[in-house]
Amino acid sequence: MSLKTFLYQHQEHSISIGTVSDLEIRDDNVVWESFKRGDQGSLVYIYRRYANILFNYGCQFSSRSEYIRDCIQELFCDLIDSRKRLGEVKSIKGYLFASLKRKIVRGLKKEELLQHDEKGIELSFTPTSLPISQSLEREQYAIIERKLGELPKNQREALVLYFYEGLSYVEIAEILGIKVKSARALTYRGLDTLSRELTPYKEAFYVLSLLFHI
């Protein structure tokens, strides 16, 4: 089994209710504690599970993918060096995201920093499952996408961290370097815009939801 398939098996999950989650997914606390004790298996596990997710997130800030790759390597080396001093971590993913972002931004070139300040993370609203893409015309979600693009960059980042990465408000606050209250407000504002944009298509969503039996 290649490393890639191994990784994807970690990421894959069944959405349907009642499914027992992938046994490969280990409890964050357990993994973190054994990593801190110097267990190599846990280190390898953390890397396999998060390296590509971190890479994708990191590349949103710089087009130099080798730089992002090196930042990830450094991030893990830093973790190893300081593992005895590390505290408890509620979510490994949130912790890694926040650390990686700090590292990346610190090393960004001036022009990239400016570009990032202007552009930020670009979002897409692309239904992944077949039914919704049939019900909502390509054009229609292109409109939603454009509206999302008009959101302030902090709101966009909060949305993608919240929806796509599944991070909590506390973690988003840490990553964006803001208060939890502000992270919540930021996400809410983004969601509000999204809801307004979705209103015209609510029928389409309804048709769709009828197709599902849960």
Place this chain on the structure above:
Amino acid sequence: MENNREISDLIVDENFVEWVVKPDEASSHYWSVWLANHPHRKKDLEMARQVIESMQYKHHFEMKEKDFDMVLSNIVSHAKYEPDHDRIGISLPWRRIIGIAASLIILLTATFLILDASMGEVNDKKLTKEKVTKTTLPGQKMTIKLPDGTKVMLNAGSQLSYQVPFVKQRKVELTGEGFFEVVRDERKPFIVRSGAVRTEVLGTSFNVKAYPGEEQTTVSVVTGKVHVSDDLGHEASLSPELQGVFDEGKRQLLVAQFSRYQVIGWKDGIIQFEDIPLQSVFLQLERWYGVKIKVSNEKLLKSQYTGRYINASLEEVLDGIGYASGFEFDLGKEEIVITNKN
């Protein structure tokens, strides 16, 4: 509108989003119970889920498979050796360079390591040889502890590489300068290869200086006995306070006495010059502080200088030398420009 409000309460709920993005047994159970208690919300739940799943990055990136493997093997090898050495003043871009340099070498053994690591454990017996490379840039120093307990202090602009585990011999390769405190092991001689010069010891402390582009390679002994030989067949046995000097141009191996501070002061932050032409002084400062020095007047390079500095800043050192040798300097961004005093 009403319907959207109905999904809003779900999509602002962290637990709901978390369940959609990464469901586990507990959350799946929770939401199936929730649904059983709110059967009329079935459609809302599905729509909310669809909305959450539709949100994506516009651009997706994936690590190249070879990069993914390379970084993993670098991390694993870092975890194995890191606790044994401390880094001094290694900046972020620099560590990246070490990473890349090391990875080029480690890549060769990467496949093996990864296979091993994928079982969640690394069995040292199964590991064949792995090459480790440590590098310092100008302006940086590093202390390395080798697997046998030997301590190596690497001076600026140097590189040390070796294969682990040590089996019959403890063999390392050095370019640049390093101070070795070798742990005694009579069964396994410790060998330093630096260009044409080979230094063999059982357990001593000594300094090897072998910068590329410099005519001379020196091996200076502080304690114990050291055996030096070169590719031309010359050999010498050195005791403390003695130095073997291999001259590439003259193709000679000479034995001489040396000034301790001048040779090994660097490891304690002491920089000392004894009747050294400024050309060599500047070269040493460039390495030591990681800067470029430009001298506008060639004649100046020939004049000799004597002086000692302890943990001094570059500015302090240049002030001192400039005072004695009659020059001024300008600490520019890119390089330091040295001009004659008017």
